[in-house]
Amino acid sequence: MSVQDVNSTVVALNGEEETGGQKPLQSLLEGAGRFLSRYGLLIGFLLLWHVASIQRWVNPSVFPPLDDIAAAFWRGMTQGSLLADLGISLQRSGIAFVAAVAVAVPLGLFMGQIRAVERALDPILQLFRQTSALALYPVFILLLGLGELSKVFVIFWATIFPLLLSTIGGVKEVDPKLVEMARVYGASRLQVFRRVVLPGALPSIFVGLRLSATMALLMLIASEMIGANQGLGFQVMNAQFNFQIPLMFSAIFLLAALGLAANYTIVLLQRRLCRWSNAPV
Amino acid sequence: MTAAALSANGSSPASTRGEVSIRDLSKSFRIAGRDFPVIRNLNVAIGAGESLVIVGASGSGKTTLLRILAGLETADAGDVRVSGRQVSGVGAERAMIFQEPRLLPWVNVLGNVAFGLELRQGARKVPRREAEAQARHYLSLVGLTDFADAFPRQLSGGMAQRVGIARALAVQPEILLLDEPFGALDAMTRITMQNELTRIWHEEQVTMVLVTHDLEEAVYLADRVLVLPKEKHRAPRLLDIDLPRPRDRSSPAFTRYREALLQEFGLH
Numbered sequence: 001m002s003v004q005d006v007n008s009t010v011v012a013l014n015g016e017e018e019t020g021g022q023k024p025l026q027s028l029l030e031g032a033g034r035f036l037s038r039y040g041l042l043i044g045f046l047l048l049w050h051v052a053s054i055q056r057w058v059n060p061s062v063f064p065p066l067d068d069i070a071a072a073f074w075r076g077m078t079q080g081s082l083l084a085d086l087g088i089s090l091q092r093s094g095i096a097f098v099a100a101v102a103v104a105v106p107l108g109l110f111m112g113q114i115r116a117v118e119r120a121l122d123p124i125l126q127l128f129r130q131t132s133a134l135a136l137y138p139v140f141i142l143l144l145g146l147g148e149l150s151k152v153f154v155i156f157w158a159t160i161f162p163l164l165l166s167t168i169g170g171v172k173e174v175d176p177k178l179v180e181m182a183r184v185y186g187a188s189r190l191q192v193f194r195r196v197v198l199p200g201a202l203p204s205i206f207v208g209l210r211l212s213a214t215m216a217l218l219m220l221i222a223s224e225m226i227g228a229n230q231g232l233g234f235q236v237m238n239a240q241f242n243f244q245i246p247l248m249f250s251a252i253f254l255l256a257a258l259g260l261a262a263n264y265t266i267v268l269l270q271r272r273l274c275r276w277s278n279a280p281v
Numbered sequence: 282m283t284a285a286a287l288s289a290n291g292s293s294p295a296s297t298r299g300e301v302s303i304r305d306l307s308k309s310f311r312i313a314g315r316d317f318p319v320i321r322n323l324n325v326a327i328g329a330g331e332s333l334v335i336v337g338a339s340g341s342g343k344t345t346l347l348r349i350l351a352g353l354e355t356a357d358a359g360d361v362r363v364s365g366r367q368v369s370g371v372g373a374e375r376a377m378i379f380q381e382p383r384l385l386p387w388v389n390v391l392g393n394v395a396f397g398l399e400l401r402q403g404a405r406k407v408p409r410r411e412a413e414a415q416a417r418h419y420l421s422l423v424g425l426t427d428f429a430d431a432f433p434r435q436l437s438g439g440m441a442q443r444v445g446i447a448r449a450l451a452v453q454p455e456i457l458l459l460d461e462p463f464g465a466l467d468a469m470t471r472i473t474m475q476n477e478l479t480r481i482w483h484e485e486q487v488t489m490v491l492v493t494h495d496l497e498e499a500v501y502l503a504d505r506v507l508v509l510p511k512e513k514h515r516a517p518r519l520l521d522i523d524l525p526r527p528r529d530r531s532s533p534a535f536t537r538y539r540e541a542l543l544q545e546f547g548l549h
Binding site: 178180181182183186187191196199200202276 | 351352353371372373375376377379381383385386387388396397400401402432434448452
């Protein structure tokens, strides 16, 4: 059953309840019902926050009402430095992420196929992976200075491993029977790679991309909190330090939105490229 | 029923397309430091367009023989020729059909059938449109024209295996190698597929070497049955199936052949 089928079943069920309603009104109600079932809890949470703040169930200076946050967000974007912070944060995590993809995917495809390379590199990779990138950040600062390079590098360092390991795993999980089949039909090494190994490993690569994107944002914030004078992570710390709590939450929400957007982009790309693996029958 | 003695292969340098000659073939596997012979001094000649079915208990070397013909295994000794050319490594002129369909899950049915053709490079390269047309032809031969755009996971086991057969035929091989192709299918689908395969084999006039452990399947499909014994001191035997086609599974003659095969395994 496809997603569409599922939706149409939901529509049909709602339709039964609304037999008396007119058609446009009915479809409007159905749409509202679908929206509420998906986002109702989220809206409820935000509402609770707002009311709790106004009614002083919680300390409003720690949990300001949402309109204060919205106002601070608008001011921050138009007059303050929030837009510039967003730009520099995007630049840092973006460069690091692209560099990690450019290194990890080809290296992972190579390592997954050639056992000797994987055997030789695996122990040192495991050591690097288990060493927290944050623990190494002071080392990177010593080596690369306190500027952009050390921040980009620490994000890159943390981002590369989930993607590399997922890619290697994806290549190793490719069905050897399919590889044998391709060989029987006279496929060259390159053809086996292009027609069998790469498409077979793609779903795992996408899992790695999502893990890495999450990791990139996590390390971005951490590195900006430690040694930066701009960026969203810096803004969160700085606003808190100056007790500009609405501004602090603006930066936090912006970071959350960034993570959602990154994840959603990758999922969309995955749906396009791996339709065969996750599309329902 | 008399099992024919192995025909000694006369050396004919001018071999025709689809002829197979296996001479003095030996193969053993090394397991835990010991050599286990699976094939010892095998001699078989298969005529062009013939259907040879290999039966034998597990460990008799029937699948190994097929993999040597495909070029997936190398023989320890002996000479294997298809269409007069010595077999060394895999080659698209020897198409193999496996027990599992082994379809690429990310390619639709038509793309899977065209797979072998699309791999051809250099002088033998087939234009995309031509490969597709040929794939469509073989897809219709296995009765799946309407499923060209479907993906493998949407197919039943029998349909998927048909796609595998169409993929093998699409490269227009000199010889079709089938390794227990219907072993994973239910009994009814298996009978349908055996009928289909007979029809296709008849239409394409391709040499067919099929491995099975289903003796009824052997009698139904074979011109000759090669019986590989598990005890290596016993010689392999060849049994002619002298029945008109299409064959009637319930006829007395059919049953007698089946019993003769059972006897070969000491099961009767």
